[in-house]
Each structure stands twice: as C-alpha cells, then as structure tokens.
Amino acid sequence: MTNNSNYLVEMRGIVKRFPTVVALNNVDFRVRQGEIHALLGENGAGKTTLMRILYGMYKPDAGEIIVEGRRVIIGSPRDALKMGIGMVHQHFMLVDKLTVLENIALFVEEGFRIGFDRIRSRVEELSKTYGLKIDLDAKIWQLSAGEQQKVEIVKTLYRNVKLLILDEPTSVLTPVESEELFKSLRKMVETGKSIILITHRLNEALMASDSITVLRKGRVVAAEVKPREASRLDLVNMIVGRPLEFRPSVDSFKKNGKPVLEVENLRVLDDRGLVAVKDVSFILREGEILGVAGVAGNGQRELVEALTGLRKVEKGIVKIMGVNITNASPKNIIRLGVAHIPEDRFRYGVAPDLSVAENMVMKLYGEKFSRKIFIDSEAIRKETEKLVQEFEIVTPSVNAPVSLLSGGNIQKLIVARELSINPKILIASNPTSGLDVASTNYVHWVFHRLREAGGSVLLVSEDLDEVLALSNRILVMKEGKIVREFGEGASISEVGLAMTVGAA
Amino acid sequence: MEIRLERRPTVSRRINISVRILAILFSLPFIGLLFAAYGVNPVDAYLRIFTGGFGSLYGFSETIVKTLPIGLCAVGLTFAYKARVLNIGAEGQLIMGSIAATWVALYSGLPQSVITIIMLLAGFTIGALWALLPAVLKSELNINEVIVTLMMNYISLKLLDYAVTGPWRGLTQWGFPQTDPFPSYARFPVIGGTRIQYYTLALLLVSTLILYVLMKRTKIGYEIRIVGSNPEAAKYAGISVNRNILLVMLVSGGLAGIAGVGEAAGIHGRLIRGISPGYGYTAIIPAWLGGLDPLGTIVASFFISGLMVGSDAIQVSLRLPSSLVYVFNGVILLFIVSSEVLARYRILFKIGGRKIWI
Numbered sequence: 001m002t003n004n005s006n007y008l009v010e011m012r013g014i015v016k017r018f019p020t021v022v023a024l025n026n027v028d029f030r031v032r033q034g035e036i037h038a039l040l041g042e043n044g045a046g047k048t049t050l051m052r053i054l055y056g057m058y059k060p061d062a063g064e065i066i067v068e069g070r071r072v073i074i075g076s077p078r079d080a081l082k083m084g085i086g087m088v089h090q091h092f093m094l095v096d097k098l099t100v101l102e103n104i105a106l107f108v109e110e111g112f113r114i115g116f117d118r119i120r121s122r123v124e125e126l127s128k129t130y131g132l133k134i135d136l137d138a139k140i141w142q143l144s145a146g147e148q149q150k151v152e153i154v155k156t157l158y159r160n161v162k163l164l165i166l167d168e169p170t171s172v173l174t175p176v177e178s179e180e181l182f183k184s185l186r187k188m189v190e191t192g193k194s195i196i197l198i199t200h201r202l203n204e205a206l207m208a209s210d211s212i213t214v215l216r217k218g219r220v221v222a223a224e225v226k227p228r229e230a231s232r233l234d235l236v237n238m239i240v241g242r243p244l245e246f247r248p249s250v251d252s253f254k255k256n257g258k259p260v261l262e263v264e265n266l267r268v269l270d271d272r273g274l275v276a277v278k279d280v281s282f283i284l285r286e287g288e289i290l291g292v293a294g295v296a297g298n299g300q301r302e303l304v305e306a307l308t309g310l311r312k313v314e315k316g317i318v319k320i321m322g323v324n325i326t327n328a329s330p331k332n333i334i335r336l337g338v339a340h341i342p343e344d345r346f347r348y349g350v351a352p353d354l355s356v357a358e359n360m361v362m363k364l365y366g367e368k369f370s371r372k373i374f375i376d377s378e379a380i381r382k383e384t385e386k387l388v389q390e391f392e393i394v395t396p397s398v399n400a401p402v403s404l405l406s407g408g409n410i411q412k413l414i415v416a417r418e419l420s421i422n423p424k425i426l427i428a429s430n431p432t433s434g435l436d437v438a439s440t441n442y443v444h445w446v447f448h449r450l451r452e453a454g455g456s457v458l459l460v461s462e463d464l465d466e467v468l469a470l471s472n473r474i475l476v477m478k479e480g481k482i483v484r485e486f487g488e489g490a491s492i493s494e495v496g497l498a499m500t501v502g503a504a
Numbered sequence: 505m506e507i508r509l510e511r512r513p514t515v516s517r518r519i520n521i522s523v524r525i526l527a528i529l530f531s532l533p534f535i536g537l538l539f540a541a542y543g544v545n546p547v548d549a550y551l552r553i554f555t556g557g558f559g560s561l562y563g564f565s566e567t568i569v570k571t572l573p574i575g576l577c578a579v580g581l582t583f584a585y586k587a588r589v590l591n592i593g594a595e596g597q598l599i600m601g602s603i604a605a606t607w608v609a610l611y612s613g614l615p616q617s618v619i620t621i622i623m624l625l626a627g628f629t630i631g632a633l634w635a636l637l638p639a640v641l642k643s644e645l646n647i648n649e650v651i652v653t654l655m656m657n658y659i660s661l662k663l664l665d666y667a668v669t670g671p672w673r674g675l676t677q678w679g680f681p682q683t684d685p686f687p688s689y690a691r692f693p694v695i696g697g698t699r700i701q702y703y704t705l706a707l708l709l710v711s712t713l714i715l716y717v718l719m720k721r722t723k724i725g726y727e728i729r730i731v732g733s734n735p736e737a738a739k740y741a742g743i744s745v746n747r748n749i750l751l752v753m754l755v756s757g758g759l760a761g762i763a764g765v766g767e768a769a770g771i772h773g774r775l776i777r778g779i780s781p782g783y784g785y786t787a788i789i790p791a792w793l794g795g796l797d798p799l800g801t802i803v804a805s806f807f808i809s810g811l812m813v814g815s816d817a818i819q820v821s822l823r824l825p826s827s828l829v830y831v832f833n834g835v836i837l838l839f840i841v842s843s844e845v846l847a848r849y850r851i852l853f854k855i856g857g858r859k860i861w862i
Binding site for chain 1: 732744
C-alpha cells in the first residue's frame with residue numbers, strides 16, 4: 001500500500017446507490033493535510049452524499065476510504081470522530097431549549113458526570129484561538145443562524161478533529177459573516193487542520209479554497225483544481241455541463257405601473273407570539289419583480305404567510321388590485337390570481353400520500369379539471385405530463401406518490417404548479433432552493449416571461465445573486481422592518497451591507 | 505450480515521394486500537399461545553373458529569348479520585380516517601342511533617307507513633349530531649377528537665342505561681333493563697331463516713359504493729385526501745379543512761347511527777342494555793385493515809365478523825372466557841398497524857456479497 005503521507009484522506013472508487021438513482025458513480029476524492037478543499041457542484045450532484053459516507057452516516061456500495069495511509073471502515077459518526085473527522089451539517093443538530101454550553105457538553109461528554117467547568121474553559125480557549133465568539137450561557141433558540149453555526153463548529157473542534165467538513169456553511173450567513181468564517185477557517189488550517197467546504201457557489205470556492213474538486217451528477221469532472229489556474233467560465237461549464245440559456249436582464253421595465261399589491265403598516269407575530277413583522281409597508285407594481293433580500297429569520301416567512309392568508313395580520317392593511325384582503329382566506333386570495341411558492345416545500349407545498357398528478361392540480365382542480373362534482377383524471381394526467389416534461393421533473397410516472405421524488409424535483413413540481421395558473425401576482429419564497437443550475441435558470445426565465453406578460457413577482461430569497469439578477473427593485477428586510485430600498489444597478493456589497501446594518 | 509430498512513421504490517396494491525395478510529398470519533401463533541395457556545389445542549381452536557364463522561350456513565349467515573353493523577361503522581370510519589380525523593366514537597354514535605330509533609318506534613306516534621324511513625333518518629341524524637360536537641371542538645378549538653369521541657361513548661352508554669332502567673323501561677318486561685318490544689310494523693324484515701335485515705344490508709352496500717366513488721372520483725374525496733395527507737398544504741391550496749372535518753364526522757356518525765337503528769329494529773326489536781357488543785370499537789380494525797378503502801373495508805369487516813362468530817362458538821364449545829375475543833382483536837390490530845411499515849419499506853439482508861429483499 002503506497003503511503004501517500006501528504007494526503008490526509010483518500011476516497012477511492014466510491015459508489016452509492018439509492019432506490020431511484022445512482023448518487024455516486026466511481027468517485028475518487030483526496031484531501032491534503034493543511035488545506036481548504038472545496039467540493040463544488042450543483043444541488044443533487046452528490047456532494048453531501050459523498051461527505052456523509054466519509055462521516056459514517058452512509059455506507060458505500062463499493063470503494064474504499066484511506067485515512068492517514070491506512071484503509072479504514074467508518075461505520076458511524078462515532079468512528080469518524082475517533083479518526084479525527086468531524087462534520088457541520090446544513091441543518092443544525094442543536095437542542096433549542098438548552099444553552100450553548102449544555103449543547104456542547106451533550107456532544108462531547110463521554111462519562112457519567114459532566115464537567116461543565118472543564119468544558120467551559122476549553123471552549124473559551126478554542127474560541128480565542130480560532131476567532132469564534134459565542135455566548136456559552138445563551139439558549140440556542142435565542143441565537144441567529146450564524147451564531148448557531150459557530151456553536152456547531154466549536155462542538156466539532158472540541159473533539160480535536162483533524163478534518164472538518166462544512167456543508168454549505170454560507171447559506172445562512174450574511175456576506176460579512178461569511179468573511180469572518182473564512183478567516184476562522186484559515187486559522188484552523190494554519191494549525192495543521194484540513195477543511196472540506198461543500199458548496200455550490202463558485203465565487204466562494206475560488207476565493208476561499210486552496211483546491212477545488214467538481215462533481216456533476218455523481219461523477220468527478222475535475223479534481224484538485226487550483227483556483228488561480230482555473231478560469232471562471234471553465235468551472236461553470238464543468239459544473240453545469242452545458243451553457244446557460246438565459247441571461248436575466250432588468251431592462252424593458254416600465255416604471256410606475258399600476259400597484260397590484262399594497263402593504264401598509266403590517267404587523268405580524270411569529271409562532272412564539274413575538275413580533276416578526278414590525279411595521280412593513282411597500283407597493284408591488286404591475287410588470288415588476290420586487291426582491292426582498294435578507295438573511296433567513298428576519299420576518300420574511302411571516303410576511304409571506306400573512307400575504308397569502310396563512311397567518312394572522314395583527315395590524316395593517318393588505319390590498320390586492322385595490323381589494324382589501326387583510327386576513328382573507330387563502331381561497332379568496334388565490335381567486336384574485338395570487339400564486340405562492342412556499343419557503344417550506346414539505347410543510348405547505350405537497351400532500352405526500354398523493355400522486356404527482358394529484359399534487360400538480362391542487363390549485364386548479366375546481367375550475368379546470370372537473371365536471372360538476374367529478375374529477376377528470378384523464379385531463380389531469382395530460383396536463384401533468386406536459387408540465388413534467390416542460391420542467392424536466394424526474395419521476396417514474398405521474399401517478400407515483402409524490403413522496404418518492406427528491407427534494408429538488410418536488411420544488412420543480414411546486415414551481416410548475418404555481419406558474420401554470422397564470423397568476424397575476426406570484427409570491428415566491430426561495431423558489432430555486434435545492435435546484436440545479438439548469439433548473440434555476442429555467443425558473444428565472446419563466447419569472448421573466450411572467451413579468452413580460454404583465455404579471456408581477458414578489459421574490460423573497462436568501463440567495464443574493466438571485467435577487468440581484470432578477471429584481472427591478474430590492475427591499476432589504478432586517479428584524480421585521482424594511483431597512484433599505486434599492487433601485488436598479490445595486491451592487492452585492494451594498495445590499496450585503498444593508499443586510500447587516502445594526503448587527504452587533 | 506447486515507440488515508437495513510430501505511424505502512420501496514414502488515407502492516403496489518399487491519404488496520399492500522400481501523403485507524396485511526401476512527400480518528394476520530403472523531398474529532395467529534401469538535394468539536395460539538393464549539389458547540395453549542388455557543389448555544386448548546390452538547390448531548383445534550382455529551379450525552373451530554373458522555368452521556364456526558364460515559363453515560355452516562347458519563354460521564355464514566350470522567357472520568353477515570355482524571357484518572352489517574360493523575361494516576356500516578367501518579365504512580364511515582374509513583371516510584373519517586382518510587381525513588385523519590380519528591373518530592373513536594362509532595360505538596356511542598351507534599348507541600345514540602338505536603336510542604333515536606326507539607323513540608320513533610315507541611313514542612313518536614307517527615303513522616305506520618312512514619315509521620321505517622323516519623327511524624332511519626332519525627338514526628342517521630342523531631348519530632351525526634353526536635359526532636358533530638367533537639368535530640366542532642376539533643375544528644374550532646383544536647381539541648383532540650380521540651379523547652372527546654371516546655368520552656362521549658361513555659356518555660351514550662349512561663344515557664342508554666338511564667333510558668332502559670328509567671322512563672323507557674318496558675311495562676311488560678318484569679324489571680329487565682330493556683324497553684317494550686317495537687310494534688311489528690316498526691321491525692325490519694329479514695331474509696327468511698336468517699337474521700339478515702334487508703334494509704341495513706341495502707344501506708351498507710349503497711353507502712359503500714357511494715363513499716367509494718366519492719373518495720376516488722369526486723372533488724370532495726380529493727379534498728379529503730389532501731386534508732388527511734397534509735392539512736397545512738390543504739389550507740395553502742385554499743381547501744377548507746374545517747368544513748371537511750365536519751363532513752367526515754357527520755357522515756361517519758350518521759352511518760354508525762344507522763347501524764344502531766338496525767340493531768334495535770332488526771336484531772333485538774327493542775332497546776336493551778348491551779345493544780352493541782362493542783361493534784363501534786371493533787369496526788376500527790377493518791377500517792385500517794382494508795387500507796382505508798371502502799371496498800377493502802367491507803372485505804375486512806366480513807373477515808372480522810367471521811372471527812367474532814367463530815369465537816362465540818368456541819366460547820361455548822371450549823369454555824373459554826368471552827374477553828378472549830377482545831384480546832384476539834387487539835392482537836390482530838397490533839400486528840396490522842405495525843406491519844404498515846412493511847408496505848412502504850422493505851428489509852434488505854446483505855449476506856456475504858449477496859442481497860435479499862423482503
């Protein structure tokens with residue numbers, strides 16, 4: 001066995017199959033000691049799957065893993081941690097009601113009694129060394145996403161990991177917080193640790209990493225590319241495999257169109273009874289795409305739910321085409337021509353036990369697909385097949401239960417459904433989350449087409465690139481208020497800064 | 505060797521049915537242990553149960569007699585469970601239906617020609633109203649319907665007790681807790697030589713058919729299925745969740761009420777304490793066993809009824825306690841519910857390099 005001593009971890013010939021798809025097809029992946037390695041690819045390429053195998057959460061169907069020159073079998077995260085491999089997931093695994101200290105203790109303590117003092121001093125040490133400031137006595141639910149992420153990182157560092165895997169860490173961070181994160185990662189690397197950064201963002205990979213490996217549809221298309229050597233265009237082509245068709249442009253925008261959605265002094269509470277939307281007012285005009293930028297958790301979800309009849313409006317007025325729809329039922333709002341792509345696709349978007357076709361007609365079954373009290377299954381089937389083809393939704397058949405579809409395909413179904421009602425107003429929350437670059441591009445094109453036809457879009461998205469590319473105007477939402485408005489030509493740093501105004 | 509649970513790539517009717525049949529087959533050895541504990545040969549006991557329920561003409565007809573109330577309740581419950589409204593109150597709704605029928609037959613003073621139809625309407629209405637309260641509590645105040653319907657069963661039992669020992673106690677019944685017999689024109693005709701009532705049988709078949717078509721082919725059925733699958737998505741799509749909760753409760757309550765009318769007017773010809781040997785509870789099993797599909801529910805109701813008749817038979821012939829039947833039903837329900845997992849997931853065995861799926 002050759003001793004590749006400068007490679008900390010090697011994965012060779014990894015194959016992983018799931019019932020409907022081959023997620024990883026003969027993948028080779030290597031990380032050196034003391035480097036930040038970006039694992040780049042679009043959603044669904046297999047990045048998270050590969051890392052979960054490394055972290056012991058999945059078992060590969062074929063292939064081997066070599067850590068520090070020795071062949072190993074990683075049966076569980078416990079094994080992985082013993083070998084010095086740690087992972088910070090996209091969805092945090094923290095207990096909301098406990099404090100930061102308690103959460104860390106939960107993760108690191110092996111014995112019967114918990115040495116809180118010992119843990120406290122060690123955590124403070126780690127905090128200082130790597131520049132990760134956290135308040136040990138705060139409860140998790142009080143922390144922002146960025147702060148929670150820091151807790152997750154410290155949790156992992158506590159276990160003396162040699163390799164730290166981060167899954168899409170910047171998806172919950174403001175641009176400023178991302179900068180801080182990368183600084184901390186550099187400090188870790190300086191002490192000899194290795195970092196694997198899972199990301200779909202090209203800029204990040206180019207700016208923050210020492211080495212890039214690109215995955216596409218379960219295969220490696222480029223390995224250990226050095227950022228300085230690769231051109232941006234080459235990388236994009238590698239990720240996508242084909243050139244993008246649509247380049248959004250924000251011209252052909254008629255200013256001062258008729259207002260179609262008017263929001264005045266809106267006040268909405270969140271699930272805990274705290275004020276989520278403080279005093280929001282804005283106007284959406286005909287033929288415009290209005291973007292709402294902001295880090296998740298600043299009231300966007302509650303705002304959208306209030307506008308679509310899913311949440312109570314405490315104070316304020318909402319008018320659509322001049323009709324007062326404050327606290328109207330979803331049915332009446334839908335009747336006015338409003339479509340809604342929800343942020344939480346599983347909570348609101350689909351009925352899991354029903355088929356793809358039945359889910360596709362959830363909004364229109366009354367008008368278009370029924371005669372008297374009976375449902376026209378044939379018409380539903382035809383329409384669904386048309387939409388499945390148009391949006392390239394991967395499903396065994398239109399009658400398959402929708403729960404079999406991957407998250408990305410469910411999202412495509414929801415987008416297809418909402419757009420198929422030819423809405424006058426589309427309220428879209430993170431519409432392209434979980435979608436690959438080609439699908440994202442297609443959705444953006446459809447939004448554009450909707451706008452050209454005189455419709456309007458309220459685009460609430462955590463993806464700054466998306467908001468900037470599509471919107472005619474941008475509102476920045478922070479802590480339940482609109483803190484700034486930008487017209488055309490805003491730059492990412494201006495908007496990013498506005499998102500952090502007032503941050504500690 | 506490695507064992508893992510994997511999602512099934514396709515869900516087929518064949519798998520659903522075979523999983524349920526296997527569940528029942530697997531439950532038999534466990535119940536067999538119970539028989540053995542009573543000193544009875546399990547195989548002998550099972551044979552007697554089977555022949556008791558299905559083996560003779562009399563047994564078969566008695567099975568159908570029980571299928572009527574159980575089936576009516578079960579089909580209604582299928583409708584409710586499909587919307588994820590857990591109506592446990594079929595028993596109480598049935599009892600209230602029989603009370604309503606009794607009032608019409610004995611105390612309403614209505615002309616003979618309309619008595620039958622009024623009894624059925626009254627039974628349906630009262631059963632539906634009995635289910636309305638838990639429905640409203642659920643839709644308006646988000647109060648768990650399992651608890652309310654269950655508690656209301658006890659209320660209905662007490663009302664029944666009060667009626668038959670108090671104001672409605674039969675003047676000719678020597679103090680027994682039962683009412684006077686219904687006049688002959690208020691009694692339901694039966695198929696000659698059996699206790700199978702025409703009207704109830706017809707209503708069972710008609711309601712099954714209607715609910716089947718309703719659930720699979722109409723807008724109402726579609727809405728109900730979405731409400732049951734994800735009430736939040738239903739709300740988001742503009743479907744009125746509350747209206748559908750009310751609908752399924754009214755229907756399941758009403759059908760149970762009709763079952764009660766059948767028991768009072770068809771079987772006993774009077775109102776008695778113990779008018780239902782737990783039919784409303786028993787009906788819960790076929791509703792799930794049938795896969796929440798009215799046709800499957802009817803088949804399952806028939807099966808459960810046969811089991812009950814057979815168990816009655818062995819109580820006498822083998823001198824086993826009557827509660828054994830309830831243990832029976834409970835164990836079977838347990839097996840069926842736990843086997844639900846296998847309808848959606850399969851077990852993967854990796855031995856050496858080979859893979860075997862179940």
